[in-house]
Amino acid sequence: MAHVKNKAKKQKARFVIAANWKMNPETIDAAKALVRSTVRASREAKSVTTIICPPFPYLSIVKPQKNLYLGAQDAYFEERGAFTSAVSPVMLKSVGVTHVIIGHSERRAAGETNDVVAKKVRASLLAGLSVILCIGEDHRDTEGNYLAAIREQLKQSLVFTERAMLAKLLVVYEPVWAIGGREAVKSHDVHQAVIFIRKVLTELYPPEIVKSILILYGGSSNTGNAEDILKNGEVNGLLVGGASLLPEFKEMLRIADSLKK
Numbered sequence: 001m002a003h004v005k006n007k008a009k010k011q012k013a014r015f016v017i018a019a020n021w022k023m024n025p026e027t028i029d030a031a032k033a034l035v036r037s038t039v040r041a042s043r044e045a046k047s048v049t050t051i052i053c054p055p056f057p058y059l060s061i062v063k064p065q066k067n068l069y070l071g072a073q074d075a076y077f078e079e080r081g082a083f084t085s086a087v088s089p090v091m092l093k094s095v096g097v098t099h100v101i102i103g104h105s106e107r108r109a110a111g112e113t114n115d116v117v118a119k120k121v122r123a124s125l126l127a128g129l130s131v132i133l134c135i136g137e138d139h140r141d142t143e144g145n146y147l148a149a150i151r152e153q154l155k156q157s158l159v160f161t162e163r164a165m166l167a168k169l170l171v172v173y174e175p176v177w178a179i180g181g182r183e184a185v186k187s188h189d190v191h192q193a194v195i196f197i198r199k200v201l202t203e204l205y206p207p208e209i210v211k212s213i214l215i216l217y218g219g220s221s222n223t224g225n226a227e228d229i230l231k232n233g234e235v236n237g238l239l240v241g242g243a244s245l246l247p248e249f250k251e252m253l254r255i256a257d258s259l260k261k
């Protein structure tokens, strides 16, 4: 019966489901309605850590609760000063933000370099925010060159992050070609990427610390693939874009919750 005892002792980790609203919805009224439905769904999915990442003007309408956290979609690396339009991690922290997405491919496509990402990651972690660091290849090839791209991006993005700062780091494997489409990466391929990301992380940090870094998947996740990816992709959660704006997000939270019961 020893194995039964062990099983009972082993605490199942919670899934993290982060809603990346991007530049949506268009009005504060629509945002309020979306907050209401997401809060309701997160209350029902008690075992899930839900993070709402709305556009900056809507941050104040999300009231963090027990298992519901507030995330921003970006933060600049300076604390204050003459940086028109920028928002600092310290400012975000002061209005109740606990998480921040850094290095999203849509920011990278707008010109953000690994160097800037690395500075933002460091500044956000130092300010006490949890960083949701996005990495992922632009396209897949059959020779495995995409793995070198992931390694490079991950290493460069963490170049200013020391091991003592890692407790609040989450990494999202978010292949650019899978974002906003109709098809997510197959769970088997997600699993391989997760193993690879952990391997690269152990080239930078001690394995016992790397073990506790959460790795999420992002890219066209929805109710149709969430269970498979969460179960077989060996991820700790999802970064959800399009589907987080739809009623189906509630079902995704329910799926994540049910897998932990």
Ligand code: PGA
Binding pocket: 020, 174, 178, 179, 180, 181, 218, 219, 220, 221, 239, 240, 241, 242, 243
């Ligand atoms: P998607 O977006 O779920 O709409 O593909 C994910 C993301 O870009 O974070």
